[in-house]
Amino acid sequence: MALSQVRTKRLVAIHGWSGVILGLLLYVVILTGAVAVFSFEIGSWSASGTKSAEPFARPFDETLRRLAESVPATYHDDISVFPNSAGHIVAFLHTHTTNAEGDPDEKGVLFEVHPKTHAILAQREGFASEIFGVDPWSALDEFLVELHVNLHLPDPWGLYATGILGLLMLASAISGILIHRHLIQDLFVAPRLSSRLLNARDRHNLAGTWSLPFAFVLAFTGAYLSFALSLGLPTIGAVAFGGDQVALIERLIGVREAEDPTTAPLANIDGMLAASAEAGGTAPRGFIVRHWGRADATVTVSHLPAEGDLTAAQQLFDGPSGRHLGPKPGIGTKPSAGSTILGLIFPLHFGNFAGVLSRTVWFALGLVSCYVTLTGLRLWMARRDEHPVWRRLARAVAVVGYGLPIAIAGSGIGFFLSLPAEQTLFWTPAAFSIASAVAIGVGLVVHKDRTLARIYRLMLGIAFIALPLLRMGLGGFGWGHLMESGNGKVVAFDLVLLIAGAGFLVAAAGLASRAAKEPRAADGIAAK
Amino acid sequence: MEQGKRKRRAIVIRWILAGPVTLAVAVAVMATMPLWFPQGAAGIDHLILPLILFPALWAVAFFYACLAENLTRAGVILIGLLIVNAATAGWAVWGAA
Numbered sequence: 001m002a003l004s005q006v007r008t009k010r011l012v013a014i015h016g017w018s019g020v021i022l023g024l025l026l027y028v029v030i031l032t033g034a035v036a037v038f039s040f041e042i043g044s045w046s047a048s049g050t051k052s053a054e055p056f057a058r059p060f061d062e063t064l065r066r067l068a069e070s071v072p073a074t075y076h077d078d079i080s081v082f083p084n085s086a087g088h089i090v091a092f093l094h095t096h097t098t099n100a101e102g103d104p105d106e107k108g109v110l111f112e113v114h115p116k117t118h119a120i121l122a123q124r125e126g127f128a129s130e131i132f133g134v135d136p137w138s139a140l141d142e143f144l145v146e147l148h149v150n151l152h153l154p155d156p157w158g159l160y161a162t163g164i165l166g167l168l169m170l171a172s173a174i175s176g177i178l179i180h181r182h183l184i185q186d187l188f189v190a191p192r193l194s195s196r197l198l199n200a201r202d203r204h205n206l207a208g209t210w211s212l213p214f215a216f217v218l219a220f221t222g223a224y225l226s227f228a229l230s231l232g233l234p235t236i237g238a239v240a241f242g243g244d245q246v247a248l249i250e251r252l253i254g255v256r257e258a259e260d261p262t263t264a265p266l267a268n269i270d271g272m273l274a275a276s277a278e279a280g281g282t283a284p285r286g287f288i289v290r291h292w293g294r295a296d297a298t299v300t301v302s303h304l305p306a307e308g309d310l311t312a313a314q315q316l317f318d319g320p321s322g323r324h325l326g327p328k329p330g331i332g333t334k335p336s337a338g339s340t341i342l343g344l345i346f347p348l349h350f351g352n353f354a355g356v357l358s359r360t361v362w363f364a365l366g367l368v369s370c371y372v373t374l375t376g377l378r379l380w381m382a383r384r385d386e387h388p389v390w391r392r393l394a395r396a397v398a399v400v401g402y403g404l405p406i407a408i409a410g411s412g413i414g415f416f417l418s419l420p421a422e423q424t425l426f427w428t429p430a431a432f433s434i435a436s437a438v439a440i441g442v443g444l445v446v447h448k449d450r451t452l453a454r455i456y457r458l459m460l461g462i463a464f465i466a467l468p469l470l471r472m473g474l475g476g477f478g479w480g481h482l483m484e485s486g487n488g489k490v491v492a493f494d495l496v497l498l499i500a501g502a503g504f505l506v507a508a509a510g511l512a513s514r515a516a517k518e519p520r521a522a523d524g525i526a527a528k
Numbered sequence: 529m530e531q532g533k534r535k536r537r538a539i540v541i542r543w544i545l546a547g548p549v550t551l552a553v554a555v556a557v558m559a560t561m562p563l564w565f566p567q568g569a570a571g572i573d574h575l576i577l578p579l580i581l582f583p584a585l586w587a588v589a590f591f592y593a594c595l596a597e598n599l600t601r602a603g604v605i606l607i608g609l610l611i612v613n614a615a616t617a618g619w620a621v622w623g624a625a
Contacts, residue, residue, distance in 0.1 A: 007595050010594055010595060011594075011595070014594055034541050056552050057546035081546055166583070167583060167586055167587075167590075170586075171581055171587070172593065174587060219583075220583050220584070223582070223583040224579065224580055224582065224583055224588075226583075227579075227582055227583075228580075229577045231555065231556065232578070232582060233577040233579070234561045235555065235558065235560070236562055236578060236579065236618075238559075238617075238621050239559050239560070239562055239563065239620045239621060240563075240574075240575060240620075241563040242621075243621075248575065251571070251572060251575065252572055252575060252576065254570070254572075258560060299563075327572065330573040330623075331570075331572055331576060332570030332571065333570055334569050334570040335569065335570070336568040336569045336570035336572060336573055337568055337573055337577070338568060338570070338573040338575070338577050338580075339572070339576075341568065341576075341577070341580055342576055342580065345580065360540075474605055
């Protein structure tokens with residue numbers, strides 16, 4: 001169907017304005033999202049590797065019973081057990097209630113257990129919203145994920161903000177699809193070399209065309225994830241359950257409708273984990289015991305997606321007998337359209353359906369989307385270069401474009417410098433703010449675009465190279481030990497940072513030599 | 529002069545319709561979906577699919593508000609949808625009490 005000229009003009013306006021209005025914030029969310037794809041690996045890297053590749057390789061039944069006996073019986077409602085990025089087993093024995101703000105929350109005792117010795121490394125009691133994400137080893141990955149999820153704004157405003165950004169990205173992607181008259185042809189277009197502006201526009205179109213389906217998927221799933229928790233669940237809870245969100249969540253989780261509080265001991269958990277590994281095809285990644293010590297107890301064991309599967313599987317067991325009841329849908333008690341569709345949202349958003357390979361592709365496509373966002377903004381500014389407001393905004397694009405990765409690397413430097421004193425929870429965000437302020441300060445002081453780009457690349461190169469050196473120099477394991485303990489991913493991460501750092505230093509040197517050859521060359525888009 | 533004024537007014541109305549009104553319409557339609565959407569085999573489809581479809585509801589309303597040739601008709605349809613759905617959701621929350 002051909003669009004009228006007026007409608008096409010409006011779609012072009014939607015495509016442009018949706019990027020311009022909140023383009024820089026969108027860039028923050030996309031770049032931190034691309035980084036957050038590897039949040040588990042970043043956590044593992046910052047902790048110099050995991051203690052164990054398979055958290056439940058050693059029998060856990062005896063330890064679980066010891067933990068359950070040490071807490072009040074009210075916390076036997078739900079027991080969640082899963083590994084964190086440092087490889088510690090986290091066991092959270094809790095009940096479902098509401099916190100001081102009146103929001104649904106979980107209250108209980110959280111244990112961190114060494115996966116090999118089963119020694120208790122840490123113990124905290126309180127609401128889940130207070131006791132999770134406060135250990136010094138997880139500060140870096142938690143900080144980056146929170147930046148992506150809610151821009152570190154208070155609840156629920158952060159989720160509203162990222163939800164609105166997701167909707168704007170969706171509008172930009174849909175309008176991009178509709179205004180592309182030659183979508184397939186544009187996938188293979190060679191950027192024209194006749195002028196810098198045309199070349200920049202062609203490269204924007206080329207990158208944009210390749211990343212359009214990805215941008216659509218990310219925007220849709222991201223908007224769902226932001227609004228489902230902050231707006232959707234309270235609204236649906238009010239309409240369908242008279243405001244009882246706990247009842248809504250229980251229906252969605254799929255708890256057994258027939259309650260039986262009769263006392264009955266739980267069967268051996270290790271037997272259920274072994275049976276689940278056989279049925280699920282992969283080693284268990286975690287499990288939840290509902291109603292510990294009761295006749296209606298169930299155990300849900302979760303797995304990563306098996307070879308060739310898109311979604312993760314869960315296996316359900318009867319608690320007292322240990323009998324395998326079959327696969328458990330992600331939500332509800334029976335397979336349904338809602339559960340299947342929801343099961344697709346997570347792998348499509350996080351790219352975790354084919355291990356490191358799919359996440360690397362998601363990371364790369366995330367970087368392409370960042371490029372599209374920034375070049376789109378620059379093209380918009382270049383067309384309005386005569387107006388001082390747009391010129392200043394063009395400068396802001398350069399400052400944020402380079403400043404954000406500098407600040408992210410800065411947060412990593414702050415993390416490692418404060419790790420020996422266990423002050424990472426304060427210094428990781430503080431270092432992010434300091435690095436941001438330095439990047440903004442440089443942007444205010446240096447007026448030539450090309451000089452500014454050279455300084456930023458130098459800063460990025462130095463920061464990226466410093467990260468693995470600080471990790472190893474401040475108590476982290478060296479490459480030899482990491483390879484022996486099966487933590488090759490940490491070594492790979494170090495190498496990626498060193499190569500990226502060297503790449504930025506070379507790029508800075510390239511800009512310096514170009515400036516020496518063409519001292520009067522135009523800056524702007526050419527300095528990208 | 530008069531034509532320019534009318535054009536500016538139409539742009540402002542379109543921005544209001546495509547901005548706050550479409551967001552409100554999407555929230556209101558999502559809120560009433562549990563009341564009429566099929567529950568499915570597990571009895572959860574009417575609860576989870578409105579949440580998942582929320583971005584699609586917004587996108588349909590947004591592009592309709594942006595591209596509609598007849599702005600008055602678009603305004604009547606969107607605001608009508610908003611009133612009907614908000615009233616139904618309001619009745620479900622407070623009317624039953």
